[in-house]
Structure formats: structure tokens, C-alpha cells
Amino acid sequence: xxxxxxxxxxxxxxxxxxxxxxxxxxxxxxxxxxxxxxxxxxxxxxxxxxxxxxxxxxxxxxxxxxxxxxxxxxxxxxxxxxxxxxxxxxxxxxxxxxxxxxxxxxxxxxxxxxxxxxxxxxxxxxxxxxxxxxxxxxxxxxxxxxxxxxxxxxxxxxxxxxxxxxxxxxxxxxxxxxxxxxxxxxxxxxxxxxxxxxxxxxxxxxxxxxxxxxxxxxxxxxxxxxxxxxxxxxxxxxxxxxxxxxxxxxxxxxxxxxxxxxxxxxxxxxxxxxxxxxxxxxxxxxxxxxxxxxxxxxxxxxxxxxxxxxxxxxxxxxxxxxxxxxxxxxxxxxxxxxxxxxxxxxxxxxxxxxxxxxxxxxxxxxxxxxxxxxxxxxxxxxxxxxxxxxxxxxxxxxxxxxxxxxxxxxxxxxxxxxxxxxxxxxxxxxxxxxxxxxxxxxxxxxxxxxxxxxxxxxxxxxxxxxxxxxxxxxxxxxxxxxxxxxxxxxxxxxxxxxxxxxxxxxxxxxxxxxxxxxxxxxxxxxxxxxxxxxxxxxxxxxxxxxxxxxxxxxxxxxxxxxxxxxxxxxxxxxxxxxxxxxxxxxxxxxxxxxxxxxxxxxxxxxxxxxxxxxxxxxxxxxxxxxxxxx
Amino acid sequence: xxxxxxxxxxxxxxxxxxxxxxxxxxxxxxxxxxxxxxxxxxxxxxxxxxxxxxxxxxxxxxxxxxxxxxxxxxxxxxxxxxxxxxxxxxxxxxxxxxxxxxxxxxxxxxxxxxxxxxxxxxxxxxxxxxxxxxxxxxxxxxxxxxxxxxxxxxxxxxxxxxxxxxxxxxxxxxxxxxxxxxxxxxxxxxxxxxxxxxxxxxxxxxxxxxxxxxxxxxxxxxxxxxxxxxxxxxxxxxxxxxxxxxxxxxx
Numbered sequence: 001x002x003x004x005x006x007x008x009x010x011x012x013x014x015x016x017x018x019x020x021x022x023x024x025x026x027x028x029x030x031x032x033x034x035x036x037x038x039x040x041x042x043x044x045x046x047x048x049x050x051x052x053x054x055x056x057x058x059x060x061x062x063x064x065x066x067x068x069x070x071x072x073x074x075x076x077x078x079x080x081x082x083x084x085x086x087x088x089x090x091x092x093x094x095x096x097x098x099x100x101x102x103x104x105x106x107x108x109x110x111x112x113x114x115x116x117x118x119x120x121x122x123x124x125x126x127x128x129x130x131x132x133x134x135x136x137x138x139x140x141x142x143x144x145x146x147x148x149x150x151x152x153x154x155x156x157x158x159x160x161x162x163x164x165x166x167x168x169x170x171x172x173x174x175x176x177x178x179x180x181x182x183x184x185x186x187x188x189x190x191x192x193x194x195x196x197x198x199x200x201x202x203x204x205x206x207x208x209x210x211x212x213x214x215x216x217x218x219x220x221x222x223x224x225x226x227x228x229x230x231x232x233x234x235x236x237x238x239x240x241x242x243x244x245x246x247x248x249x250x251x252x253x254x255x256x257x258x259x260x261x262x263x264x265x266x267x268x269x270x271x272x273x274x275x276x277x278x279x280x281x282x283x284x285x286x287x288x289x290x291x292x293x294x295x296x297x298x299x300x301x302x303x304x305x306x307x308x309x310x311x312x313x314x315x316x317x318x319x320x321x322x323x324x325x326x327x328x329x330x331x332x333x334x335x336x337x338x339x340x341x342x343x344x345x346x347x348x349x350x351x352x353x354x355x356x357x358x359x360x361x362x363x364x365x366x367x368x369x370x371x372x373x374x375x376x377x378x379x380x381x382x383x384x385x386x387x388x389x390x391x392x393x394x395x396x397x398x399x400x401x402x403x404x405x406x407x408x409x410x411x412x413x414x415x416x417x418x419x420x421x422x423x424x425x426x427x428x429x430x431x432x433x434x435x436x437x438x439x440x441x442x443x444x445x446x447x448x449x450x451x452x453x454x455x456x457x458x459x460x461x462x463x464x465x466x467x468x469x470x471x472x473x474x475x476x477x478x479x480x481x482x483x484x485x486x487x488x489x490x491x492x493x494x495x496x497x498x499x500x501x502x503x504x505x506x507x508x509x510x511x512x513x514x515x516x517x518x519x520x521x522x523x524x525x526x527x528x529x530x531x532x533x534x535x536x537x538x539x540x541x542x543x544x545x546x547x548x549x550x551x552x553x554x555x556x557x558x559x560x561x562x563x564x565x566x567x568x569x570x571x572x573x574x575x576x577x578x579x580x581x582x583x584x585x586x587x588x589x590x591x592x593x594x595x596x597x598x599x600x601x602x603x604x605x606x607x608x609x610x611x612x613x614x615x616x617x618x619x620x621x622x623x624x625x626x627x628x629x630x
Numbered sequence: 631x632x633x634x635x636x637x638x639x640x641x642x643x644x645x646x647x648x649x650x651x652x653x654x655x656x657x658x659x660x661x662x663x664x665x666x667x668x669x670x671x672x673x674x675x676x677x678x679x680x681x682x683x684x685x686x687x688x689x690x691x692x693x694x695x696x697x698x699x700x701x702x703x704x705x706x707x708x709x710x711x712x713x714x715x716x717x718x719x720x721x722x723x724x725x726x727x728x729x730x731x732x733x734x735x736x737x738x739x740x741x742x743x744x745x746x747x748x749x750x751x752x753x754x755x756x757x758x759x760x761x762x763x764x765x766x767x768x769x770x771x772x773x774x775x776x777x778x779x780x781x782x783x784x785x786x787x788x789x790x791x792x793x794x795x796x797x798x799x800x801x802x803x804x805x806x807x808x809x810x811x812x813x814x815x816x817x818x819x820x821x822x823x824x825x826x827x828x829x830x831x832x833x834x835x836x837x838x839x840x841x842x843x844x845x846x847x848x849x850x851x852x853x854x855x856x857x858x859x860x861x862x863x864x865x866x867x868x869x870x871x872x873x874x875x876x877x878x879x880x881x
Binding site for chain 2: 009010013036037038039042047063065106107112514
């Protein structure tokens with residue numbers, strides 16, 4: 001560039017562009033070229049900027065003021081302020097016609113970048129092109145994959161922890177040999193070979209750990225010559241190679257073991273120890289769960305609330321995915337219920353007939369956060385006789401419900417609790433409930449019954465919960481009236497359009513000061529995914545798991561499954577982070593977010609997420625419209 | 631650009647230009663009488679008739695930076711020109727010249743416009759680039775904020791160099807603001823209380839703010855020219871129309 005041309009450049013234009021994230025990533029030479037190509041125009045508030053179908057000649061950047069972008073049908077598509085850009089959709093068309101009409105919302109100064117200059121930038125700079133790319137889902141996918149890369153460790157599969165083959169010993173070996181072998185190989189456990197199968201096709205007969213040598217051999221006063229088969233553990237708890245590290249930790253907790261053989265295609269590929277896992281999860285959430293089971297009164301349990309919240313904040317700070325946070329919080333909630341039930345049975349004596357305590361809603365979906373109410377129910381044995389038995393179960397339900405309330409799980413405002421007679425019924429009644437909901441649906445009854453379609457057994461005869469899930473899966477599939485009603489209910493809550501200055505913008509152009517990210521984001525997402533899951537007969541409860549089944553069934557248009565996954569993950573993450581920030585600031589966390597608390601990046605990505613959700617709702621409405629066979 | 635209140639009373643000679651004649655006729659006769667060939671070419675390019683609607687007028691926003699406040703003693707250090715119409719400010723075709731004035735740079739003026747001795751040292755005299763400057767201006771109606779400064783300094787510089795003065799029609803965005811804000815009648819209430827009507831500032835930055843235009847770093851000839859260009863578009867959008875004849879605005 002010659003000296004003379006350098007003198008002619010408009011410093012204000014260059015400096016403004018440099019301040020924008022979109023341009024800041026361009027090399028300086030390209031940036032100067034764009035700045036030199038910019039023309040300027042002022043628009044009075046209310047005047048049209050570009051009209052649908054006219055020749056697209058410019059790419060526009062808002063220098064000051066604000067504009068409104070519309071869809072072809074005249075509905076509002078977006079509002080943009082300083083630094084916002086528009087016009088790319090038309091320029092990227094072959095015909096170069098304006099696709100989204102725009103008019104000035106305020107007195108506005110616009111920078112006009114000629115089509116040729118925009119195209120040159122778009123072609124030469126991939127990062128720039130990605131940023132202005134019009135497809136909301138593509139942009140969100142980039143955001144999510146960057147995020148996934150950054151917390152690879154947290155969401156690592158168990159396989160990534162396995163760094164050596166398992167060390168085997170025949171079952172005839174002596175415990176002395178076992179101790180020597182463990183010392184030599186530097187391992188804390190050995191797999192014992194099933195002699196019937198041999199070394200070519202090894203199968204596990206059992207496992208022996210250094211703890212076994214201490215507790216069973218030394219403390220038991222056994223001789224060195226004792227065969228390992230006599231002291232090994234044969235009731236094996238194993239994990240699959242592709243499960244999450246986090247899930248291995250849950251297995252260890254649940255079964256109180258410190259070593260887990262890792263299986264792939266029914267073959268052991270390694271063993272992971274508790275120490276391997278500790279790095280992957282906050283010690284705190286582990287600690288909370290195990291301490292729940294050590295408390296012997298409701299007051300002691302209630303005292304753990306602060307620890308629960310601290311472990312939540314820690315997980316968020318460690319950049320855990322929403323799924324990990326949701327699973328950990330659900331596990332903690334489940335543990336509270338289990339311990340309260342144990343305390344209740346200790347107080348009231350053994351139950352007169354068997355029962356299953358159900359968790360419903362977000363806990364059943366493993367999508368629980370710190371702000372949550374208790375949704376639960378009791379499934380009783382079919383021999384249940386109200387006159388004889390209900391006094392016991394009524395008291396049991398009250399004990400658990402009051403206990404949960406003391407531990408920070410507020411009472412369900414809709415009365416979905418086992419304390420309510422309607423939701424404390426024998427299995428056959430529950431089977432009738434579900435049959436009626438599915439076979440004779442009305443939108444009204446389903447509205448309150450929605451939550452029962454996310455259910456999980458936490459105590460007692462948990463196989464009854466599985467039985468009910470199987471019943472739902474089998475009956476719901478193909479029930480078009482039921483699915484249409486569920487779909488209609490899933491559309492009652494819609495996402496907003498996006499953000500404008502410090503406001504949330506609704507699709508009809510109205511403004512509000514805050515948004516409830518649960519009511520307007522994660523809840524409609526979960527509702528939507530549930531309808532699809534029921535339609536394909538999935539028995540999964542977690543939304544991400546359901547989504548996998550839905551994608552596998554081929555119900556969604558190609559690529560939409562990934563979009564919905566990214567959308568749910570992103571909205572959940574923002575919601576979780578907001579609650580963690582509230583807690584860290586000493587505030588009572590809630591689901592409400594004020595736009596001024598969001599970064600520009602979060603606003604943009606949330607808007608993308610809302611658009612995808614809105615589109616997915618449109619598709620849901622189309623797919624499950626009454627009368628359409630499914 | 632300097633502020634008008636700092637300026638000495640208006641130079642009578644510079645005001646004489648508009649006279650009785652309309653601008654196109656005035657340009658035609660000046661094209662005959664001017665001695666300098668560059669000036670003759672400038673006038674020969676002509677100007678639009680006074681009935682021309684604003685939307686058809688080729689416009690050129692202009693700003694000059696100077697060594698000081700006195701149009702007689704001080705000189706021009708830079709000129710910024712930005713061609714424009716009501717539809718588009720063609721910043722992409724902006725021109726900017728740094729010039730070597732015939733008076734030394736005063737330290738206080740350097741702090742205003744930021745042009746240093748070393749920049750000026752290697753810069754040309756206005757005479758060397760006059761043909762280029764006038765050719766860029768030719769055929770356009772000039773847009774400035776505070777016409778007296780540009781006219782007086784430009785005139786002074788030309789008289790020193792070629793012994794002739796220059797005249798051209800100008801739309802003054804400051805004067806357009808003054809029309810609105812300086813002629814407001816005192817309300818009965820103000821009159822009864824003996825209050826003067828509130829005098830709004832018509833400085834460039836203050837005027838721009840009223841139209842929701844962004845804040846720019848002042849005192850760069852090119853930035854100030856752009857600032858005036860944007861202000862004119864805003865003024866026309868709010869108070870005139872593209873059909874308004876140019877005679878209502880120029881002088």
C-alpha cells in the first residue's frame with residue numbers, strides 16, 4: 001500500500017472494525033483493505049434499509065443505533081445493535097437477492113461493505129466465514145465442539161484410563177505368589193483366570209486386591225499357601241470400555257469396591273482403580289454421597305445442604321458437562337431419598353407389604369440441579385389393602401417428604417408427592433393410570449401427568465419402575481392421539497427470540513428484563529425430546545440418551561439430533577453456570593437470567609440455541625399433528 | 631476543524647462571493663475571469679442549478695486543519711475530502727493531504743490536530759497539489775461544519791500563492807443546526823420569568839449526538855469531514871427531504 005493511500009484511510013472506520021471480535025481475527029492487511037472499502041449511510045428511525053428481493057449489493061455492519069431484521073413473512077427475526085451485521089444471507093445466494101428485509105429501529109449509522117469485498121473476505125478467511133455463516137446450528141456446533149475438546153478429560157471414557165493389560169494369575173496360584181506378582185508388576189489387583197477357559201480365551205473367575213490380602217489373608221490368619229481361589233471376589237462388578245469415567249466412579253460407590261475390570265466385547269481389557277478415577281471427579285461430590293449414608297437423623301442430613309451446593313459449584317468450576325452435573329446432583333438427591341427411607345423404616349418398622357419409591361421428573365432423567373422441588377410417588381404391592389396398610393405408607397411418605405424439604409428439596413407445588421393418596425397406589429393402579437393416559441388422552445390430564453413419564457425406582461422393588469417403563473414404551477409407540485396431545489403440551493412453552501441491549505426479545509417484539517432458562521429453554525427441550533422418545537418406544541430417561549434412541553430410529557431430519565444435543569447442552573450449561581455464580585456470590589440461586597449477565601458470546605450462542613429449539617418445536621407440531629399416522 | 635467562537639469577525643471579502651448572481655452563472659463568469667488555469671478548470675466544471683433536488687446533488691464533505699486561528703497569518707496543515715450523496719458517503723473514495731504551511735507549527739495547534747513537524751517537513755506546499763485538490767472538489771457542492779473557516783483559510787492560502795481568491799457554494803451543517811436551535815422563540819413562560827431560551831450547542835460533536843451519531847475523535851481533517859457528511863445525511867433525513875431544492879440549504 002503506498003504512502004499516499006495510507007494517508008487516505010478513515011481512522012474511525014479502521015478503529016471501529018478492529019474493536020469487533022469478528023474483524024479482530026483478520027490479518028492486519030485484510031482489515032485495512034476492508035476499512036478502505038467501507039462506505040457509510042445514515043438511516044432515520046423507522047426507515048427501510050433493504051427490502052426483500054431487491055438486488056443484494058452490500059454487506060452491512062451497524063456502526064451505531066439499532067436495526068430490525070425480518071423474515072419474509074414479516075415476523076421479527078433479529079434485532080441488532082452496534083457491531084451487528086446483516087445482508088450476508090442474500091450475498092451468499094447465487095442470485096444475490098435480499099432474503100431478510102431490514103429497517104432502522106433507531107437512528108442508525110451503517111457501514112456498507114461492497115459485495116466483492118465481502119465475498120473476497122468470506123473466501124479467503126475461514127474463521128471469518130464461520131463467524132458470519134448464517135446457519136445457526138453450524139455455529140452452535142463449533143461452539144460445542146470447542147467446548148467438548150476443552151473438557152475432554154472430564155468426559156473421558158473409561159478406556160482412556162486403562163494404560164496396561166490386566167495382570168492374570170491362574171486360580172490354583174497361592175496367595176504368596178499373588179503378593180509377589182502384584183509387587184513385581186506394580187499393580188494393586190490381579191484378575192484370576194477361569195481355568196476352564198484357558199489363557200487363549202481368558203475369562204475372569206474373580207479378582208484379588210491388596211485389600212483382600214490384608215483383610216482376608218493376614219487378618220484372617222490364613223497361610224501363604226492358601227489358593228487365591230479361596231480369597232478372591234467372585235461377584236464381579238465390571239464396566240464397559242466406552243462408559244464415562246464418571247460412571248465407573250458411581251459403580252465403585254454403589255458397590256463399595258475400589259477396582260473395576262474394564263470389559264470390551266466380554267473380554268477384560270484392563271482394570272481401573274479408585275485412585276485412577278479420583279482425578280476425574282470432584283472429591284467433594286464423592287464425599288457428599290458417602291456422607292449422606294452415614295447420617296442417622298434428618299437434622300444431620302439437612303446439615304449437608306451446604307456441602308451439596310459446594311460440590312455443585314466445584315463441578316461447574318471444573319468445567320463439567322451439564323450431563324455430569326445433572327447426574328451427580330440426581331445421584332445426591334437419590335441418596336438423600338434412600339437414606340431417608342432407611343431412617344423411616346428404622347423408625348416405623350419393616351413395611352407391611354413390599355413397595356417401590358419412585359423419583360420423577362428431573363431426578364429420574366439425571367438432569368437435576370441445585371434449585372429443584374421433590375417429585376415422587378409410591379408404588380405398592382398389589383396385595384396392598386388401604387385399611388390395613390395405608391397408615392404405614394402415609395407416615396413413611398410424610399417422613400420422606402418432610403425430610404427432603406428440610407434438606408432443600410421444596411415440596412412439589414403440583415402435589416406430585418407420595419403424601420398424596422392418588423400417587424400412593426398399588427402397581428396395578430399405576431398400570432391403569434398409564435394405560436388410561438396413553439389410550440384415552442386429553443390434553444388437560446396429560447398436562448399434569450407429563451412428569452410421570454420420567455420415572456426411576458430409587459428404593460425397594462425398583463424392578464417395578466422398570467416394569468412401568470416397559471409398559472409405557474410398549475403402549476405409547478404408535479398411539480397417535482396420545483402423541484399429538486403430548487406434542488401439543490410440549491409446545492406450550494416457547495423460547496424467546498434473542499437479546500437486544502439489556503432485554504430479552506420475544507418473537508412478537510416485546511421486551512422483558514429477564515428470562516427463566518428452565519421454563520423457556522431446558523424444560524421445553526426435555527418435553528420435546530420426551531415426545532419423540534415415546535414415539536419410538538425408547539425406555540431411556542435421560543434426555544441425551546433418549547435423543548440417541550430417537551436419532552437411531554430415524555425420526556429426525558438428518559443432522560437435527562446433533563443440533564438438539566448441542567442446544568440442550570448449551571442452554572443447560574448457561575443455566576448451571578448462572579446458578580453457580582449466584583451461589584458463589586452468596587445469592588439464592590434461581591433459573592432466572594438477566595441479559596446483562598451474559599457475555600456477547602453467550603448471547604449469540606443462546607440465540608442460535610433458541611432458534612434451533614423453535615424450529616424443532618415447529619417440526620414436532622408438524623410430525624405429531626392429530627390424524628397423522630406415526 | 632476549529633470552533634467558530636474562537637474565530638475573529640468574519641472577513642468581509644470572503645462573504646462577497648454569493649452576490650446577486652445565482653451560483654451556475656457566477657461560476658460561468660468566474661471561469662472567464664480567473665487567471666490561474668487550475669482555478670479556471672474548477673469553475674468550468676460548473677455547479678448544479680439552485681432548483682436541483684438534494685438527491686441529485688453531487689456533494690463533497692470537507693475539513694481543513696490549520697496552524698492557528700487567524701486566517702490571515704496562519705496556514706493549512708491538512709485537507710480532508712469525502713465525496714457523498716444522500717444515499718452514500720463514499721468514505722472509500724476519501725482523499726487526505728498533509729501540507730507544509732508557510733508559517734511554523736505552533737505547539738498548541740499540534741496538540742489539537744496531532745500533525746507533527748516531521749510530517750509537515752516532508753509534505754508538499756498547497757501550490758504543488760492545488761490542481762489535484764481543485765479537481766477533486768470540482769463539480770461538487772461542498773459540505774462543511776462552519777463555512778467561514780474553510781472559506782477564509784482556503785481563500786487566504788490561495789491569495790498568498792496565486793494572487794486570486796476562490797468562491798464556491800457551501801452547505802454548512804452548523805448553520806443548519808443554528809436555524810433550528812438558535813431561532814427558537816422564547817416561550818410565554820420564559821418571557822414572563824425573564825428567562826432566555828436555552829441555547830443548545832451547535833458544535834459538531836454536540837449536534838451529532840442529537841441524531842444518535844457516534845462519538846468520533848475530533849480534529850483529523852478526514853474524520854471531521856466524515857463527521858460533517860454523516861451529520862448532513864441525518865439533518866436531511868429528519869428535517870428536509872430528498873426533494874428539497876439545494877437553494878434552501880446552500881449559501
